Amino acid sequence: MYSDKVIDHFTNPRNVGVIIDADGVGEKVSASCGDRMKVFLKVVDGVIEDLKFQTYGCGAAIASSSMMSELVIGKTLDEALALTNDAVAEALDGLPDPKLHCSNLAADALHDAIKNYKEEGA
């Protein structure tokens, strides 16, 4: 059902955790399933230097969170804002149709964290 990549990221999720003094914190709750993700950002010179996440969700949600963290650490905020849920799903070698929505959780929580960072920074 799930690709090897999904299973890998689900079993050994990268960057799980909390950043106590995060520069930006974002959150998303899925309307369709109630699953929830929290993202913590450390930003230096407009670049995401560190990111941690917590996810309450299914296998696809956890793997998407992990993959998202790998995709954006070291990227600029603008690059991170351009990250779509499709890109996350693609990087995982795809998700089963009924699980596509789970990748939204990661992209949306990330974008929320960046928005909050920018608002607080401003």
Added chain:
Amino acid sequence: MSFGGKEVKRIYMDNNATTAVRSEVLEAMLPFYKEQFGNPSSIHWAGQAVSGAVDSARGQVAQLINCQPEEIIFTSCGSEGNALAIKGSAEFLRSKGNHIITTAVEHPAVLNSCKYLEKQGFEVTVLAVDSEGMIDLAELEAAICEQTILISAMWGNNETGTLFPVAEIGAIARKHKVRFHTDAVQAVGRVPVDVQAAGVDMLTISGHKFGAPKGVGALYVRKGMGLTPLFHGGHQERNRRAGTHNVPGIVGLGVACELAITDLAEQDGRIRALRDRLEQGILSRIPEVQVNGHRLQRLPNTLNISFAYIEGEAILLFLDMKGVAASSGSACMSDSFGQSHVIGAMGVDPMMANSNIRFGLGLDNTEEDVDFILEILPEIIQKLRDMSPFYSERAAS
């Protein structure tokens, strides 16, 4: 099976979703594919060689549930049985009334048949359940009106194992002269099922839930109860279900029913003990868990248990990687979003509702299997809790 090169032991604990076909069952079926392959409706040697086999199987099914052979209609699955019982009765009895009573925790095959009938102008009362998944008999009786033609209430719940008080429901139905159907797909082969003692008028059986193959089931219909068929055509099953008989499947169902008669003791004894060991073991090893369903009135093989702060599918995946097959309520992938309607109807706290895992034990399970799960589960739960925002927030608070 291997994950990352490591061989893992396979433990199947999803017997409420489906079971392996039993050796005795398969052996009995095999001659009916290539050698005795005739159509039992044919009058020649090829047909006559198998028509006796269909008759015997009918007798075996009838004996398990204590009815007459001619009260058994062979079907292709539990969903067909439920659709035939509910839609077939509703259509047949339409001139008598248009009201149907069912419960909030029925299988979708029942609930969606009722929803279909609502669109056809029937009225459906869906009885609520309490936190243990039990209906209120007074509420049931109060729901019966002049127009009531059918009560459909399951024998054993597929998600929680909760057993309805079928005999009491039967008595109420009889008192008010309302037809009573019960979906006994999970009960048959696991607990004693006697249609006379329970006062049941129609009862659904699905073979693959107790060692017969997929693709065969049966519907008991009390003598004299009319039914509009779903399949029209040939005269099979006394004009109530057209279609060439699935002879090997029917033979297999018969044998599974015969085996079930003697296996009931093992279900009530060894399987129940294993289930209780699993339940007690989890409760003693893992904090903040909750057993769903009725503690006493429950299928002996079923444990439905929730783990706070985490999500069920993730638990299942980790279990799967360790070779353990369990499920979260329904076997349906598409049902895995959001919360189970059964757990929802019981008013379970959403934090608990999304993490319910169903262990459905079977004849093949051993104490070792249970102990292996007890060994690996605490770590899995902790790993997922460590990832969950709810858990750290709770710990922090």
Added chain:
Amino acid sequence: MSFGGKEVKRIYMDNNATTAVRSEVLEAMLPFYKEQFGNPSSIHWAGQAVSGAVDSARGQVAQLINCQPEEIIFTSCGSEGNALAIKGSAEFLRSKGNHIITTAVEHPAVLNSCKYLEKQGFEVTVLAVDSEGMIDLAELEAAICEQTILISAMWGNNETGTLFPVAEIGAIARKHKVRFHTDAVQAVGRVPVDVQAAGVDMLTISGHKFGAPKGVGALYVRKGMGLTPLFHGGHQERNRRAGTHNVPGIVGLGVACELAITDLAEQDGRIRALRDRLEQGILSRIPEVQVNGHRLQRLPNTLNISFAYIEGEAILLFLDMKGVAASSGSACMSDSFGQSHVIGAMGVDPMMANSNIRFGLGLDNTEEDVDFILEILPEIIQKLRDMSPFYSERAAS
């Protein structure tokens, strides 16, 4: 088999009633009973191991009839497929119209589904057939009106083997934007079936008519065509047919479809030649016989033939005693009283109509089988004629 102590050779020539499961089919099915027994809807190893098998089988069925895999709905038999297609379409399209066109020679699964719909307020036009069992296309087109939502006309007739001009019917249906269902239960595996070339919107398949087991079938439904389901509940088959998949049966159906692709040449060649040898042999050896059905547009394996002055069941019994399994029209014992509706619709002289015998040849039949029948049949017929008052009266006159 022995009668009165004498061993007799068994010749099975009732392949239109049902067929033996082919060795390759059974072999492919066997792993799915005890080893790969999971529910394909389950997400764990036991489920995932089999969901691929269901997908492959869907592809194999689709390839045989030239459609997309997702256009295949797995069912339990031909009768279910016909009921789902006809009742499911009628209900779904009710707001568009209430008129259905079918033919007088359809299988009872079709005719009785239509009769059921008549009681629900639908209008049904039943097209007549000529003496060869053929419909008149002009009559079909003339029957179409504003209210027409469905044409159901079979591909190959189960009693006579007559093949309807499916592509022409499809063209008329398309021209008038009417949905076209065809019962291809007898055609699939015997003649090339291409739903695109034939312009068919829905097509019924039954596994046990061509080497797959009893208890499995398929319904092709063209993409975009809505259908009200018969079984409600789980999300199987894209919500069009609930119920746990009959995995071994589905796997077997897939393999039978794959084998059928290459077997069509044998059907058109060797089987047709055997059938023609049987037909010519009977015609040349026995006087006052009549072949029923279309001489050219006919299933290659089917011979329906009548013997004046005598009754069909008696012929069948004598054949049976010699080890030959054939039938008289329908496999249904209860249908054997009185005259077949197919033969009746063709206006066959009642003296001939009551004695029609159907030989349905199959892959296992040999020239020896045919010659054996040609050897014993004249004697059987003469013996019965010698008993018949009609024969002596005729001989006297």
